[in-house]
Each structure stands twice: as C-alpha cells, then as structure tokens.
Amino acid sequence: MLSIPILKQDFLINKKAILVCYACQFFSLLLATVIRAMRLMQISDIFWDTIPVVIVPMAMQIVLAHEVVRKCEADKTMDFLLSASVSPAQVITTKAGFLVINMFFLFALSLLYGCVTHVYDLTGVWNGNTYIVLNLGGMCLHLFTGGWCFLISCMGRTEKPLFYWMAGAGPLVLFYIVYLTYYLGPPQLFFLQYITVFSLFRQAMFANASLAVLPFCVLLAALGVACFWGGRRLFCGRSLRI
C-alpha cells in the first residue's frame, strides 16, 4: 500500500528534476518529429535507440532514485518519515512506487505525443502497434534501471554519495556505452552484446512488434522487480522490523 502523503512530499521535493526530465523528453520528441519530416531514416533508427527511449528516462531514474532514498536519508527527512507511525516497508514501497509512477507517466506522455504526431515512422508508414511495443519495451528496461538504482540507494547508510554514483549510476552508463559501441561499432565487436543488459532492448527488434520481444520484456521487468524487492528487503532489514 502506497502512502499518499509521502508520494506528495516526494513530488514536491523533486518537482524541478521531474519537470526538467519531462521537458528534455518533449524536446527529444520534437527532434524526432523534425527527423521524420526530413526523412532522415538512418538518423531516426539510431535516435530511437538513444535519447527518448533510453537516455532521458534512465537519467530520470538515476536522479530520482538518489533523491528519494539516499538524499532523504542524508538530510534526515527519512528519520522524520520513519518516526511518523508508518512502517519502513510502507515508506520504502512508496518510494519505489514513486519511481515507477514517474517512469510510467513519462512513457505514457511519450506514447500519447507519438500517437498524435505519428512520430515513429521508420518505414514511411505510421504503425501505432510498433510504437506502443517500443514504449512498453522501454518501460520494462527502465523498470530495471530504476530498480537497480533503487537497490544501490537502499544499500548501506554511508553518508558519501560517491558510492551511489559509482555503484548505481556508473554500471548503467558503462553498460549503455558498451551497448552503443556494439551497436554503432564494427561487426567484429559483436561479442559486446552479450555483456550488457541493454542488449535485451533493441529498438530494431521491438520495431517488428512481434511476440518474440515478449521474453525480453518479461526478463527486464523481472530483473527490475527483483531489484526493487531487494532494495526493500535491505532497507527494512537495516531499519525497523517489518
């Protein structure tokens, strides 16, 4: 069960960061509209593998996971929440819910904008199904990225933010760079696809909108849920008993 006052408080605290991410996403979709209008197919292909589906949502998850758990503990807001007759399990589940809700709305708005403007137009013909599947895949990917950052954010009570940036955001960025190296690099680097989780989400694969993408979506979502669950366990284990 989520706590509405905690959700409201987190929204008020992170309003600015959320608005910046939404603005970046909006501009990236505007850019996608321009790319489509200019029929720049090669760029369009790369574009949908980067800014609106991966980079902006991932940046949002990295920042918000830090703000809602790590920073909240460092500035002692968490102590006030935990002392207000709310179980730690409810506090941390609400924090996880906040991350998922924000990610969901970011993709919902992208989906709405894309469907209205027919922005995803790789083959010259608008296909709503492929765009919906692409966004669903993106959501599953960022259930994982958000879950990973959340897990690291819930680890330890170290006051230094460096741990979070090194262990939480660092590996995600590194894996994404590895994926881009494989994707944009020479064929000899094909093996890189096996060492990065981002290979589970390939825009070209999702663009076919076939059932073949379902296992990848399920795997990403399962990894994400496992990370959120692990974070919740860690938080409750080192704080009050559930």
Next chain:
Amino acid sequence: MIRFKNLTKRYEGGGGISDFSFEVEEGEVFGLVGSPGSGKSTALRMLMGFELPTKGRCAINGKDCVNMGIALHRDIGYLPDKIALPSALTGRQFLLSNAELRGMKNMEYLFRLAKKLDLEVDERIGSMTSASVQKTGLVCAMMHNPPVILLDDPFRNLDSKARSVLVDLILEEKEKGKMVLLTSDTVDIADLTCDRVGLLDKGNMVYLGDIENVRENMFRRYLVQFGSSRAAMEFSSEPFEIKSMKDRNLVVSIQGELLPLLRALSKYYVTSIEPVPLSLEETFVHIYGGEVYA
C-alpha cells in the same frame, strides 16, 4: 516510563553503547551528555527502534521499542541529529506533509510552536539559516503534542534567544508530565533543562545522577575584566584559582556555586564577566574524576 535495561549495541566498525541501564520517569527531563561518537544518538535511535540491540532491551511505558516500534511512534516526538531537510520545500510544506502523514487534523499547535520559536514557515528550507532548519525540525518533532519527546542535540545552531524559548518549551512539556530525553555535548546545555544527566564516554555511562550533584562538582571558568590592572592585581590575592592574568583581564576557575565569586567581585570595579567554555574532557574529569561510577 522510559527504561533501558543492559542495553548494548556494537557496530562492526566499533562504537555503539555498552550496558546501559537507567530509567526516565514521567515529568522528568533527562540529558545524555557526551562528545560526538559517545553513543548519545545511538541510544535515541534504539528507543525509536531504528537500531536493533546487540544485547538487552529498551522500552517505553512497558512496550518494547523493537517489537512495538511503529505503534510507539504515535506517542513519540523525535528530533534527529544534524538535520538538513529538503531544500526545495518551504517550512510549511515540510511540516504539513509530515502532519498529514501523522493523520493530524488540527494544525493549531503546530503553528503555535512555530510562532513561539519565531520560525518563518513560508521560507524555503534551502534559503533558511541553520537555526531555522533546526527550529523546523523541532516543530516537526513536537507538533503532535507527544507524551514522550526525544531530542538529539536540540540546541544545535540556535542563538541565545531561541535557546531560551526552547528551554521554556521543554520545561512546559515537563510541567505537563511528559518525558523528555535530550542529548548534548556540553553539561552547561543539559544544566538549562535537565533534572538528571548521564555522562557518556566512548559508549559507557560514566556518571548517572542529579544535575545538582553535577553542578556542585563542576568547575566553571570566567573571564573577568576589571576597571584597572591594579584592581585585577588586588583581586588575584583573593582565595580563588586564577588560571591566567593579562593586564586587567583575569580567568578565574570556581567549583560549584557562583555566589562566593560574585561576593568577592562586588568589592571591585568590574566591567564584564564572561563564561569561558571548558572542554567536555575537562568537565568529565572534574565531575567523575575519570572513574566510572554510574
């Protein structure tokens, strides 16, 4: 009643508290005094159920703090140490969201507390002074009028006016029969409000007793400025321990009551008297002579 019974908490990297046993009665203000890292905050966090004990137990009104933690929180007001709070919110937004979380309907007491502490609630926390942030934390801890108040270093960052308001507030709560447990890193601060104190040294309670006893045994130093260096010279022959003397300034050390010093000084032309803070180590040595007898 707050009760600690053989409570021990050890951390992997060292620190924590060792074998705490004491009680705080209703209508009593108890102070835990010790240097940073002596275990004051750990003791409070264990009462909140935020830390699990290695050994022993602590309870509030007969309810175990570990097993009944959440249920107990309704009756506890807790101020953590070294608060920063979210800079994006105003004081009002922060306080109201915590009040909503507690299910509070009536905000009258909250705003009365803020007014007493002279807190500008509509200011953004990010632009507040550290004193105002501390006041926001104090209001948040006490706004639901709890019968048990745990304040971790409540006087931190407060100016003398706010300190005196907080002393009044704590004494008012005491009058109402509430239990107040606070921490401080100086005996002087505890002396303002506490009935009893426990002195902590590296996780051990080295002294537990009435504040009067502490006061009687405690040494204090004052910087006295005389009207002339001759007066200062004459005063130096009085039966007081003179720590230093420079021109017309004297540092005098006294134990217990201040009255004999004031009587002696009344014969001289004195322009100012200022307390000179003692280090906690010096205070401890004066009070318990380095021997543990809690």
